[in-house]
Amino acid sequence: MIQAVVFDLDGVLLDSELLWDRARRQVVAEQHGRWTSEATADMQGMSSPEWSLYMRERLGVDLEPPRVADLVVHKVLAEYDRGLPLLPGALQAVRRLAQRWPLGLASSANRVVIDRAMALAGVAQLFGAVVSSEEVGRGKPAPDVYLEAARRLGVSAASCAAVEDSANGIRSAVSASMRVVAVPNREYPPPKEVLDMADRVVPGLDELTVELLSGLDDGPAARTEHRLDEEERQSFPASDPHSEWAGP
Numbered sequence: 001m002i003q004a005v006v007f008d009l010d011g012v013l014l015d016s017e018l019l020w021d022r023a024r025r026q027v028v029a030e031q032h033g034r035w036t037s038e039a040t041a042d043m044q045g046m047s048s049p050e051w052s053l054y055m056r057e058r059l060g061v062d063l064e065p066p067r068v069a070d071l072v073v074h075k076v077l078a079e080y081d082r083g084l085p086l087l088p089g090a091l092q093a094v095r096r097l098a099q100r101w102p103l104g105l106a107s108s109a110n111r112v113v114i115d116r117a118m119a120l121a122g123v124a125q126l127f128g129a130v131v132s133s134e135e136v137g138r139g140k141p142a143p144d145v146y147l148e149a150a151r152r153l154g155v156s157a158a159s160c161a162a163v164e165d166s167a168n169g170i171r172s173a174v175s176a177s178m179r180v181v182a183v184p185n186r187e188y189p190p191p192k193e194v195l196d197m198a199d200r201v202v203p204g205l206d207e208l209t210v211e212l213l214s215g216l217d218d219g220p221a222a223r224t225e226h227r228l229d230e231e232e233r234q235s236f237p238a239s240d241p242h243s244e245w246a247g248p
Helices: 015-032 039-043 048-057 065-082 089-097 113-121 146-152 166-174 212-217
Strands: 004-007 103-107 127-132 162-165 179-184
Touching: 004 146, 015 039, 015 065, 039 048, 048 065, 065 113, 065 166, 089 103, 089 212, 103 113, 103 146, 113 127, 127 146, 127 166, 162 166, 162 212, 166 179, 179 212
Parallel strands: 004 103, 004 162, 103 127, 162 179
Antiparallel strands: none
16 A cells, blocks of 8 residues: 655656756866766766766766765756746645655755755645655665655655656666656656556656556556565665666
8 A cells, every 4th residue: 555655856846857967067068077978877866976976087077076066056056046947747746645645755966956946846844754865875776765765754665656757766766666656757768678667657747646646556566577675675886876777
């Protein structure tokens, strides 16, 4: 039985993936680094310590990772202050599901960015647990951020439904043993083999209804071969942007 719903932020509630990508590209250019064709996909889902280290070691940004992160975050916050890029139906979906279940947020964004976004959207009070990947050991696709959100909500991860848009986000929620509703990112759509891991795939947040999520209890679980046990979860590497899990 579904006991809580955990949202991703970027790409699910906010149309912000392009803003993060643009901010990182600008910092690389300003610091005379070298952007690569795989950098955008590699950094999706990484925590702040992971992607800032990636920018230093792989993209040639000659600054310490905390300074790299500060520069990127400053640019993203400036964009949010000019206008929060809420996706269509985001506020309605949050308010609709909050009437039925406790809500959590499991995001790869920095805590300061999450807090600013939720304050501007006026929904902070609807979330019982908010977790940034910078607060856990490993970013997505490792399950850490989703497992911590469930822990803070006081429920088992297996009793949660996660709402995700990206390949690494879907992998993260599935590996935490959550039911997953995928709302595929329009700019960076997950490959079919990753979407196949989700329990449901919907084109937009308008279809994210109480009835849909309640139906997860009645339908078959997501493919069991993608559900990782505790031993397999521990096989995820520690924060390492060079690992095979850094990509989509």
